[in-house]
Amino acid sequence: MRLAEGGLGSEVAAQLTDLERLGILYVTGNISSVGAENCRGHGCLAKPYLSADLVRCLEIVAELIDTGKASPPFPGGFKLLYPATADPMEAAHG
Numbered sequence: 001m002r003l004a005e006g007g008l009g010s011e012v013a014a015q016l017t018d019l020e021r022l023g024i025l026y027v028t029g030n031i032s033s034v035g036a037e038n039c040r041g042h043g044c045l046a047k048p049y050l051s052a053d054l055v056r057c058l059e060i061v062a063e064l065i066d067t068g069k070a071s072p073p074f075p076g077g078f079k080l081l082y083p084a085t086a087d088p089m090e091a092a093h094g
Contacts, residue, residue: 023042
């Protein structure tokens with residue numbers, strides 16, 4: 001979430017969310033800050049993570065962009081974000 005120059009990744013993502021068909025996946029060592037910052041995006045993956053989990057998360061985000069839905073399996077440390085997900089209960093339990 002924190003960038004090298006002290007900015008927040010969520011600030012960058014907020015500027016990009018109006019672009020069509022752009023998926024946003026946060027990867028952070030502090031996943032609780034994603035909820036606290038009310039970040040706009042599709043998903044968040046906690047560090048550390050396996051390469052295969054990162055690939056799967058990217059597939060999930062692509063699926064959300066294409067269909068508006070996300071299909072399991074969801075990797076450990078992955079969380080769907082609202083409002084990018086269609087169902088707020090799904091995001092809460094992601």
